Amino acid sequence: MVKTLDARTSQGSKGQGVLTPSFTNGVPLLFAQVGLQVSNPGPIIRTLFSGVVTVTANQLFNNGSLAIEVYRGLGDSQQLVYRAERTVLGNPFFSPSVLSFTGSDYNVSPPANGQLVYSAYATFSYGPDTGVSNVRLGPESFNATVYSDD
Template sequence: MGNFLDARTSQNISTSNATGIPVTTTPALFGTLGLNTTGAGPNLRVQFTATVGISSLATIAVPITISIFRGVGPDAVLVYRATELPIALGAVGALNRRIITVTGADYQPPNPGFLIYQAFVNTEGGVAVAPTRTGPESFNASAYSD
């Protein structure tokens, strides 16, 4: 068991409207957080969990990808990516909903004393049938070291 350093939560409430935000092939930011890693010993590690709720009035027939990056902008490093494949066909005209949760870790990242992580969601091509981000959306991370 390691020494706890810091934990943060990024809760996105912008998807609380009834129509949601369209999910496209362009990654969309849904969570940003920073962790204080000052005083970390060897074997620094960050554990994270991200959740996105996706809805559609038709079948959600495209893979949905969640990506976690360390840092921001063009120098950000992809540390985790998971794609959930389409679910079985749902009833046309009924609300089809997916809650996608991923859990991962960034083992031995560089330690500048403060690490920033960002979570993104997008579709992976296919025929998008109006999937939208309707929530919940949350991103949690904790930092530990030996």
């Protein structure tokens, strides 16, 4: 039987509005981090996560891209477990641009300290001649739930 060990949400914004800090062209921005408590897990641990990031593209002259990366662990021991990317059209008609994602991490080793940490980064890349600001909008959130077998 499957049991839920913990569930957490990191919420940057519930609604639309400019968020700070904004993106720097091509530089990953930590937008969410959760610490899941894993006590007395069964033999197989797995995590299901989802989230949403929204950017405005109404100042772009050319298309850009928005990438999401989710890592397990902290510092030098971080391990990439998920990556998604989408094109952001440089046209006010298609702005804002929303990237929602769902992923999983299977057969996770139990953490020695009992806390499983996931960090979510967003990278917004656009043409070097484009001077954009205030491109990070809400909603923005990251959800993670960790399960194990009995």
